[in-house]
Amino acid sequence: MKNGLFFLAYCMLSLVFACCQQTKWPPLQEPTSTLYVAALAPFYHGVASGDPLADRVILWTRVTPATSLPEIKVNWQVATDSTFVSVYTAGETSTGPEKDYTVKVDASGLKPGQTYFYRFQALGTYSAVGKTKTLPTDNPQNISLAVVSCSNWEFGYFNAYAALAKEPIDAVVHLGDYIYEYQKGGYGDTTLNRKHIPEREIVSLQDYRLRYAQYHLDAGLREARSKIPFICIWDDHEVANNVYTTGAQNHQPDEGDFESRKNAARQAYYEWLPIRENKEHYRSFTYGNLLDLIMLDERLAGRTKPADSLADPTLISESQTMLGTEQLQWLKQNLINSKAQWKIIGNQVIFAEIEQSKVFPKAPKNLDSWDGYPFEQKSIRDFIKNTPIPNVVFVTGDTHASWAIQIREENNKNLAVELGTTSISSSNWNEYESDSAVIEKEKILISQNPQIVYGNARDHGYLYVRISAETLVAEWRYVKTNKEINPETFTGKKISIAPKTLSISELAD
Ligand SMILES: [Fe+2]
Structure with missing residues (x-):
């Protein structure tokens, strides 16, 4: 009997130990x-x-x-x-x-x-x-960057990463949506044999880790990461769609505590990406006196819940913030202190004011972009204008489309330029309707917004930016396909931006 009790106690202790082990170190x-x-x-x-x-x-x-x-x-x-x-x-x-x-x-x-x-x-x-x-610390003649965003495993092969790995590039600037949180078939091309692992929507630390493991097994991404240093910021899908500091559109109460999910997503991100870990994710990089690259965190540092509609009074409130007080101050200080010819702001969502009522009547403004945070948007515009800060270029992801936008003052003087990079693979607008219908929408949007110099919502690829003291050349390079492995690209558009005037000229390919 004594032996029996001892054995029972031993079994229970072993079980407790095994459970603790399970919690602390999940099996491989x-x-x-x-x-x-x-x-x-x-x-x-x-x-x-x-x-x-x-x-x-x-x-x-x-x-x-x-x-x-x-x-x-x-x-x-x-x-x-x-x-x-x-x-x-x-x-x-x-x-x-x-x-x-x-x-x-x-x-x-x-x-x-x-x-x-x-x-x-x-x-x-x-x-x-x-x-x-x-x-570099001196005066580099040229700096080249590839600007990318929105790589979705299920929508196609990461050919754009494979293509940019062949370029002479100083750094890849990744503006987020490095992974997507959706379940298998939740947002993707289900005709392709690229299914999300795990199959469920990712919520736990183990889920996020597994999703990063899968994405990093794409040969194109592996090639790019081995050849060029990456400078990454997260957008929303590294946690969940349209995330802000205290919640997300794609986080429901039955998916558990949001803070735990956010911390799990953040931990897996820091484990799987080559990032220096600090208290805050926003940070800057100085390329001698040629370029300051200022990377903003527009999701988890200070973003409040977006307004529900244009009629929502929180929209125009001072307390509606994209960056938050601390980061906004940090941005302004960086811009004032910059001794560089060009100031590139790594920006997740469109900064320019865009009226889209003729294309998307139900969403005349994109309230997840800076148009949903007009107080801070105006504060930054006024700061660039009044200081003044010359040669500011926003590079932006999120829209799965390419843009060149001239941001102007009220008197029509150029204030800054915004360059939008398309997606590596996430759905363009023509994933759901014909090319001709999308071309028509592009034309309508541009006619409604004369500040848009170039728009393309049909192609995947990356934005290649070559910077010298005399000019900033932006080139949108598109992949021929992402439905099979093929890193061939073509140039969709090439422009140059002149310093001081920020005037945009079209260049021949
Ligand atoms: Fe995206």
């Missing part, structure tokens, strides 16, 4: 393993770099063990040559299930404006070699 589940390329083991998700500064850069990888391990030792190396004859700096770190086996190193002591190669070693194997570049 890799439902995405059908997408693995065996030759990349155990670094199936490739390597990446991001948030470059003049003396440091974040290096990233993920080690996927064959079975759950509590800790994996990881060595890393940074070299000035791709064969690692000249190792410049190296170190050791570790990973484990508490960070989903992701690895992040802030490699410091680097020289400004230098190209470096890096790699990892774990479980007796070397990773693929990655390439990255630190920020």
Whole structure:
């Protein structure tokens, strides 16, 4: 009997221990393993770099063990040559299930404006070699950026990432919707064999981790991340559609506590992307005296719930904020302090005022964009005008369409320019209606908004921006298809922006 009681107590203790283990370290589940390329083991998700500064850069990888391990030792190396004859700096770190086996190193002591190669070693194997570049401190002649947004796994292959990986680019500026939270078939092309994993709408930490794992198994994204440093901000779908600090359009009460979901989404984002973690996500990058890149967080730092309609009195209230007091002040201080010729603002949603009643009669203004936050929108406009701040260019994602917009003062003088990048793969307007119907809508929207210089809501791709002291050239590069793997692109539009006057000229391809 005594032995029986002892055995029962032992079993119960074992069960409690097993449950605790389950809670703390979930067993290694890799439902995405059908997408693995065996030759990349155990670094199936490739390597990446991001948030470059003049003396440091974040290096990233993920080690996927064959079975759950509590800790994996990881060595890393940074070299000035791709064969690692000249190792410049190296170190050791570790990973484990508490960070989903992701690895992040802030490699410091680097020289400004230098190209470096890096790699990892774990479980007796070397990773693929990655390439990255630190920020210059002097007067660079040219800086090139690829501006991207809205990569949805289910809508197609990430050919645009594969294409931009071939360009001579200093950094990829990702304006968000890096993943989508929807369930299988919830928002995608169901005729393609690209189904979301997990199949449910993602809500928990494990869900978000798994979705990032899946997206990073696209060969195009893996290629781009290994070749070019990424500078990323989140938009809404990294948490849920139309998210703000205290809720989201696509978060329902039966999906649990919103704060827990937001924290899970944020944790997985920081684990899977090469980002330097700070209290706030907004941050800036200085490319000598040529460019300041100011990245805003328009979702989780200070955004209040959007107004329901144009008649909603909260719309015009001072307390209706996109950035919040602290971030707005930070933005203005950055603009005042900038010594750079060009100030590019990494912006998630359209900043310019747009009247869309003739195209979308039920939504004459997009209240999820800056038009839904007119107090802060005007405050920034007035600040640029009155200070004055020259050469401000907004780069914007979110709309799954391409735009060049001349933001003007009341007297018609140019105040700033806004360049919208199309989606990597998320639905353009012609996913649901014919090209000719969309072309007609583009024409109507432009005629209603003469500030729009260029609009295209039919093509996927990226925005290629080449910056020099004399001009900023913007080129919209589109993929021929994303329904099969094919990184061929064509140039849809090319413009130049003159400093001071901010006048826009069309360039031949
Ligand atoms: Fe999007």
